Every structure is written in structure tokens, then in C-alpha cells.
Amino acid sequence: MNRLNVSVSPHIHEGSSTATIMRDVLIALLPALIASVLIFGYRAALVTAVCVASCVLSEWLFEKALKRPSTIGDLSACVTGMLLAFSLPAGIPLWQAALGSVVAIIVIKQLFGGIGRNFANPAVTARIVMFLAFSGTMSAWTFPEGLFPAVNAVSSATADGMSAATSVVDGISSATPLAALSSGAAGATLPSLPDMLLGLRAGCIGETSAVALILGGVYLLARRIISWHAPAAFIGVVLALSLALGYDAPYQLLSGGLLLGAIFMATDYSTTPITKTGKLVFGAGCGLITALIRFYGSYPEGVSFAILLMNIATPYIDRGFVRKPIGGKAA
Amino acid sequence: MKRLARLKLTHNKHTAYSPPARIPTPPVVTIPMLMHIGAPAKPIVKAGDEVKVYQRIADAGGFVSSPVYSGVSGTVKSVGTARLASGQTAEAVVIETDGKQTPLPGITPPSVTSFEGFLEAVRESGVVGLGGAGFPTAVKLSIKDANRCEYVLINGAECEPYVTSDMRTMLDDGDMVWEGVLLIKRYFPRARIIIGIEDNKPECVESFRGRCETESGVEVAALRTRYPQGGEKMLIHATTGRVVPEDKLPIDAGVLVLNCTTLAVLARYIKTGVPLVEKCVTVDGPAVREPRNVISPIGTPVSALFDFCGGFVSEPKKVLFGGPMTGVAVADLDAPVMKNVNAVLAFAERDAELPAQTACIRCGRCVEICPMDLSPVQIEIAYQLGRAELLEKHKVNLCIECGNCAYVCPAHRRLVQVMKLSKPLLKKYRDEKKAAEKEASRT
Numbered sequence: 001m002n003r004l005n006v007s008v009s010p011h012i013h014e015g016s017s018t019a020t021i022m023r024d025v026l027i028a029l030l031p032a033l034i035a036s037v038l039i040f041g042y043r044a045a046l047v048t049a050v051c052v053a054s055c056v057l058s059e060w061l062f063e064k065a066l067k068r069p070s071t072i073g074d075l076s077a078c079v080t081g082m083l084l085a086f087s088l089p090a091g092i093p094l095w096q097a098a099l100g101s102v103v104a105i106i107v108i109k110q111l112f113g114g115i116g117r118n119f120a121n122p123a124v125t126a127r128i129v130m131f132l133a134f135s136g137t138m139s140a141w142t143f144p145e146g147l148f149p150a151v152n153a154v155s156s157a158t159a160d161g162m163s164a165a166t167s168v169v170d171g172i173s174s175a176t177p178l179a180a181l182s183s184g185a186a187g188a189t190l191p192s193l194p195d196m197l198l199g200l201r202a203g204c205i206g207e208t209s210a211v212a213l214i215l216g217g218v219y220l221l222a223r224r225i226i227s228w229h230a231p232a233a234f235i236g237v238v239l240a241l242s243l244a245l246g247y248d249a250p251y252q253l254l255s256g257g258l259l260l261g262a263i264f265m266a267t268d269y270s271t272t273p274i275t276k277t278g279k280l281v282f283g284a285g286c287g288l289i290t291a292l293i294r295f296y297g298s299y300p301e302g303v304s305f306a307i308l309l310m311n312i313a314t315p316y317i318d319r320g321f322v323r324k325p326i327g328g329k330a331a
Numbered sequence: 332m333k334r335l336a337r338l339k340l341t342h343n344k345h346t347a348y349s350p351p352a353r354i355p356t357p358p359v360v361t362i363p364m365l366m367h368i369g370a371p372a373k374p375i376v377k378a379g380d381e382v383k384v385y386q387r388i389a390d391a392g393g394f395v396s397s398p399v400y401s402g403v404s405g406t407v408k409s410v411g412t413a414r415l416a417s418g419q420t421a422e423a424v425v426i427e428t429d430g431k432q433t434p435l436p437g438i439t440p441p442s443v444t445s446f447e448g449f450l451e452a453v454r455e456s457g458v459v460g461l462g463g464a465g466f467p468t469a470v471k472l473s474i475k476d477a478n479r480c481e482y483v484l485i486n487g488a489e490c491e492p493y494v495t496s497d498m499r500t501m502l503d504d505g506d507m508v509w510e511g512v513l514l515i516k517r518y519f520p521r522a523r524i525i526i527g528i529e530d531n532k533p534e535c536v537e538s539f540r541g542r543c544e545t546e547s548g549v550e551v552a553a554l555r556t557r558y559p560q561g562g563e564k565m566l567i568h569a570t571t572g573r574v575v576p577e578d579k580l581p582i583d584a585g586v587l588v589l590n591c592t593t594l595a596v597l598a599r600y601i602k603t604g605v606p607l608v609e610k611c612v613t614v615d616g617p618a619v620r621e622p623r624n625v626i627s628p629i630g631t632p633v634s635a636l637f638d639f640c641g642g643f644v645s646e647p648k649k650v651l652f653g654g655p656m657t658g659v660a661v662a663d664l665d666a667p668v669m670k671n672v673n674a675v676l677a678f679a680e681r682d683a684e685l686p687a688q689t690a691c692i693r694c695g696r697c698v699e700i701c702p703m704d705l706s707p708v709q710i711e712i713a714y715q716l717g718r719a720e721l722l723e724k725h726k727v728n729l730c731i732e733c734g735n736c737a738y739v740c741p742a743h744r745r746l747v748q749v750m751k752l753s754k755p756l757l758k759k760y761r762d763e764k765k766a767a768e769k770e771a772s773r774t
Contacts, residue, residue, distance in 0.1 A: 004649055004660070004662060004664070004683075005683045008745060008747050009656060009657050009734050009737075009747055010657070010734030010737050010747065011678070011685075012340075012492070013686065013743065018741050071690075115689075117690070269695070274706065318709075322706060322709070322725065323698065323704045325704050325726040326564070326568075326704050327574045327575055327579075
């Protein structure tokens with residue numbers, strides 16, 4: 001007689017999977033990818049491709065070596081690759097981008113147990129590692145040159161006085177608006193606000209186009225992949241502190257990696273709190289640290305550090321903000 | 332009032348407009364003695380005995396138990412043991428039917444003149460919670476002070492996909508449900524009676540609203556169609572705004588909840604003396620050729636129900652008692668229909684296997700969708716670590732096993748299984764803690 005399956009209820013499922021979620025995140029990152037190619041030229045696409053490929057390959061090789069089932073099908077390594085690429089300058093040497101990807105996947109994700117187990121955001125942490133290891137190329141900003149950048153390599157000191165970029169960079173080096181703001185140089189010219197919205201400014205590959213990032217964020221909200229809590233608290237606190245402390249709020253919002261970080265990194269599942277209240281606390285903490293670093297620290301930008309520090313605080317936030325069950329007695 | 336988390340499911344109520352048809356008497360029925368929560372019933376027939384329809388074949392095995400009656404006439408073939416869908420084994424009376432369906436002569440309604448008499452009648456009727464729980468109704472109604480009961484809720488929510496047997500009872504046997512409402516009104520005079528029906532059954536809402544017009548103290552609440560609206564605690568919250576405290580019963584919040592079919596069966600017993608011997612069962616699922624509602628004697632093998640519904644369009648790989656969210660998967664097609672079975676669903680290969688589990692990604696969807704505001708993700712971690720004190724902190728005992736968390740989990744974690752396995756761990760921890768405290772206070 002034909003045997004029947006038995007299992008514990010429920011016997012139906014909505015049909016989602018980790019891969020469908022990650023696919024939605026990739027879709028949400030597409031506008032920013034397109035914008036980055038239009039703004040920084042083909043090299044933006046090249047760096048992104050190298051990062052994604054290196055991430056997927058290192059995850060596959062690592063799991064192969066440890067005889068674990070491969071998880072590259074869940075697309076999370078692709079997301080990490082894209083997010084890392086988006087927080088790199090377009091002129092980054094490709095081997096450095098690849099190395100950063102290996103660090104992200106193997107050191108930060110897989111060594112801690114793979115997807116869902118890593119306590120720090122792989123893309124954010126790898127970016128910080130690269131920032132410390134390759135501070136020259138990591139702060140050599142190319143000014144937006146469009147699809148067909150100038151071939152002449154020009155190197156110059158960045159406005160915040162950091163080490164000069166080596167001449168591997170295609171295009172014209174330029175200070176990022178944040179660096180210009182931070183150095184307080186009177187002569188530094190800031191891009192106009194419309195340019196900032198569109199992303200026509202120096203900066204990392206995927207962070208400059210506010211319009212594209214917000215479009216992706218709206219998509220993720222509509223698909224219920226992310227909730228508004230962490231991004232709203234993050235951005236809200238940065239804006240509030242900018243206003244309170246006399247900084248130019250619109251520029252603070254649109255420059256640096258604030259939107260990329262708030263929408264795509266402060267909403268990473270593994271490394272941020274689970275409850276809504278926890279997410280608000282997480283976002284507010286990110287906003288506070290970002291503002292403190294931007295306004296008083298020696299680095300012009302603090303989004304990555306803020307997210308990493310709050311990643312570390314996440315288990316404690318989770319412990320402190322457990323939902324009260326309906327009818328539950330105080331334990 | 333806080334709005335509790337609910338899930339929107341595809342209803343699949345294909346059988347909503349299929350009035351139940353009586354299936355032909357099966358050649359053999361197997362009637363388990365454990366079709367309720369509590370002690371198994373004690374058989375009072377032996378092999379070779381002749382039985383008639385409505386004849387009592389087993390007495391209640393204790394206070395929390397229920398008598399069992401035969402829904403067929405024929406000869407007792409054996410009194411042996413049977414494996415139940417729940418995995419438990421219990422005694423079962425196997426009856427070879429004679430196809431005549433001769434009723435027991437002299438069936439008369441019980442004389443009910445007092446609350447005690449009413450309780451006695453409920454006990455004798457063999458009625459248990461027919462919504463699925465199978466808790467003996469007489470025990471539920473046996474409250475020391477009837478004045479404690481401020482609300483009696485009649486549960487006609489029927490929030491599970493596919494299942495329409497309660498809906499058909501409300502439509503086709505609505506007069507009997509209403510008789511039951513009037514009985515409740517007589518014996519719980521201080522209580523407000525609210526009939527809760529999901530708004531995807533407007534016919535039922537209308538029909539009972541009409542009856543309520545001439546009856547004070549009874550009203551219909553049309554509930555939003557969201558799963559698990561028919562869960563006891565959910566229904567209480569949706570209709571009264573009250574919350575059942577942890578480790579307490581609904582009556583501690585001043586509420587009694589009765590399923591609408593339960594009410595119809597006990598009203599029929601009090602009116603006519605006919606006990607619970609048959610069930611209206613929804614037969615559906617993607618593998619079934621002609622989904623419909625059927626009336627089947629208790630003890631009928633599910634294969635007979637499927638045969639009556641045209642058999643299968645494809646080979647069944649999973650068969651459920653109850654709806655797809657909380658139903659129990661049965662091991663074979665001989666499994667008998669029991670008192671608390673309201674639907675029998677068959678799924679083919681494609682729907683029978685759940686997707687493989689992957690690592691939890693901490694998306695928090697289980698937390699968002701839990702109607703009890705629990706944190707399934709944390710409970711799973713606590714269970715994996717074997718940390719009972721964390722299970723206590725996260726209140727796994729409050730879980731109603733509705734299945735919402737597992738339904739939305741993108742990693743396909745078997746969360747309900749974890750909940751079920753965690754509860755005994757927590758109970759053991761609590762018992763040991765209590766024993767230790769007792770020990771400490773003695774020294």
C-alpha cells in the first residue's frame with residue numbers, strides 16, 4: 001500500500017525562501033547599480049562584478065573545502081558582493097576588491113557559521129578592513145565622469161588631507177562632499193542639491209544616488225522585506241542632530257553612505273535586532289554614532305563604524321527588548 | 332484595543348456550497364475509545380454482541396472523559412487496540428455492520444430541569460469539543476459558580492482553509508445551533524452570548540443576525556477573515572477584548588467558548604435523545620476528485636469517505652484530519668473518522684513534502700506574525716541549547732500551535748515541532764523548580 005507522509009503541522013507554506021528574499025534585495029539594488037554606471041562609468045559595473053563573483057566563489061570554495069552543503073543558491077553572497085562593491089570607490093584596484101570580498105565571506109560570514117550566524121555585517125566590516133588596509137585607494141575618489149570617463153589618470157591629495165591616491169584611478173580625483181564639509185575648507189565647492197539627489201558627486205560606487213537608493217528602499221518596504229524602523233531611526237537621528245548642532249541637514253542626509261547604510265545595511269537580518277523596538281534602538285544608535293564621528297571624529301564618514309558598533313550591540317538589544325506575550329505573567 | 336497579528340490565507344473553501352450527503356454505511360467501523368482529551372472510555376460491549384444505532388458501547392473512563400455510542404447497527408467483531416492519528420494507542424471497538432442501520436428502540440430525550448441535569452445530559456450526550464480540540468464539553472461547562480461566566484462565545488469562525496463543515500452545520504442545521512444557544516441562555520442567564528463568524532461566511536452571519544433580532548442578550552460578531560481568528564484566545568480577544576492570563580482557563584477571564592457544531596449536537600441530544608454518533612466532515616484537498624461535505628458514522632475509515640467523493644485525481648501522499656494549518660497527518664487510509672474530526676484532506680506528491688530546512692536568517696517574520704506575540708526564533712534557539720529557563724522567559728507554554736510562524740518562515744524551520752517539543756521541557760523545569768522550592772521551605 002502506498003505510504004503516507006506524516007509531519008507536524010502546518011502542512012502548507014506561503015512559498016517564500018531565503019533566496020526569494022535575497023532576490024528582492026538584489027532587485028532593490030539594481031537602480032543604484034544602474035545609476036552608478038551612469039555616474040562613474042563602466043568601472044562601477046566591473047568592480048561590482050568582481051565583488052559578486054569573488055563572494056560567490058569564496059563561499060562555494062569554503063563550503064566545498066569543509067564539505068558543507070553549498071549555500072550559494074540562497075543568493076546572500078551576491079547581496080554581500082553588491083553591497084561591498086557599492087561601498088568602494090570606482091577606482092579601487094580589482095585585486096583589492098576581490099580580497100575584500102574574500103574577507104567578507106570567509107572571515108566575517110563563514111568563520112562565524114555562515115548565513116544567519118555572523119554577528120557583523122560582512123560588507124560593512126570588509127569595507128572597514130579595506131579602509132584600514134588600503135587607505136590610499138579606499139579614499140581616492142573619482143569625480144563623476146559619466147559613462148565614458150577621461151583616460152588620463154590624475155592623482156592628487158584628497159581634501160581632507162589623507163594620503164594621495166596612487167595613479168591607478170581613471171578620472172579626476174576629488175574630495176567627497178563630506179570630506180569637503182568636514183575639512184571646512186572655504187574654497188571647497190559642494191555639488192548642488194539636485195546633483196546630490198541624483199548622485200552626481202564623488203563617493204563610493206553605490207552610495208551617491210539618493211533617488212536610486214530610495215527607490216530600492218521603497219521596493220523593499222512594499223515587498224515587506226524590510227521594516228521602516230531602523231532606517232527611519234537612523235536617518236531621523238542624523239537629521240535631528242544635524243539641525244540641533246548647526247550642520248547642513250540636507251547635505252548630511254545625502255552625502256556619504258547614510259542612505260545606503262540605513263536602507264540596505266541597517267536592515268540586514270542577521271546583524272540587527274529582531275523586534276521593532278529593537279530596530280528603532282539600533283537605528284537610533286547608528287544615527288548617533290554616525291553624527292558623532294562626522295561632526296567630532298577625525299574621519300569624515302562614520303556610517304560603517306556606526307553599523308559595525310551597533311551590530312556588536314545587537315545581541316544585547318535583542319535580550320533587552322523581548323516582546324511581551326499576550327497574557328504572559330512577568331517571569 | 333490592540334490588534335493581534337493575523338495571517339491572510341487562501342481560503343480554498345471549495346465545499347462551501349456542498350450540503351452534506353450521507354455516505355453509504357461502511358462494511359466495518361473502528362471506533363477508538365480515545366476521541367477526546369482525558370481518560371479513554373471503557374468499552375461495555377464484547378466481541379459477538381449485537382449493537383444498534385445510538386447504542387452506548389463505552390462508558391466515560393473518569394470525570395475528564397466521555398461515553399461513546401455506535402453510529403451503525405451490526406455485530407461487534409473485536410475490542411482491541413488501535414493506533415490513533417495522534418500516535419497514541421487506545422482501545423477500539425470494531426463493528427461489522429449489517430447495513431440495516433436499525434436504531435435502538437426507546438430513544439427518548441433526557442429530562443432536564445436544572446443546571447445539574449443539564450450538565451448530566453451534556454455528559455451523557457458524548458459531546459466533546461468538535462472544533463478539533465476534543466475537550467469533554469461537560470467538563471468545560473462544570474464551573475462551580477455559573478455567575479462567573481460573563482460571556483459565552485459560540486465559535487463559528489472556521490478560519491482554517493478548506494474546512495466548511497461548521498459553515499454547513501450553521502446553514503443546514505442552524506435551528507439546532509439556535510436551540511443550543513437558547514439552552515445556554517437558559518442555564519447561563521447572566522452571560523452575554525456572542526456568535527463569532529468570520530465575514531467570509533455572510534450567509535451564516537445573516538441567518539443568525541435574523542434569529543438574534545427577537546432574542547435579547549444574543550448577538551452575532553462578524554469577524555475579519557484572518558487566521559487564526561477561530562483560535563479560542565483569538566476569538567475571546569476579538570469579541571470581548573479580554574485576554575486569558577497565562578496558565579489560566581478562559582473561564583478565569585469570565586468566558587466560555589463553545590464550537591457551533593458542539594452546540595448543535597448537544598442541543599439535539601437534549602431535544603431528541605440522539606447522542607453523538609456521526610459527523611459532518613469536509614472531504615477536500617488537491618488530490619480529491621470531487622470535494623464535498625459528507626455525513627459519516629464515527630469510526631468510518633477515511634478511505635470510504637474518499638471513495639464516496641470520486642476517489643483521487645492523483646495518488647495521495649499526505650492525508651490530514653483537520654485543516655492544513657493545524658491538522659494531524661494520518662499514517663494510513665484506514666484511519667477512522669473520530670468525534671473531533673471536521674475535515675479530511677488529501678494532498679498529492681507535490682504538496683505532501685515540505686521544502687527543506689535552511690539556516691535561520693533572523694528575519695523576524697515569525698515574531699511579527701505570532702498572534703500571541705511570542706518570539707519563535709528565540710524559542711528555537713532556547714530549545715536547541717536545551718535552556719529551559721529561556722523557554723520560561725519566552726513563554727513557550729503560551730503557544731497555541733496555530734502554525735503561523737512556520738507558514739511564513741523563509742528558512743522553513745519546523746517551528747511548531749520545536750514548540751511541541753519545548754513544552755514538556757518547560758513543564759519538567761517548572762515541576763522541578765516547584766519541588767525544589769517545596770524542599771527548601773521544609774528545611
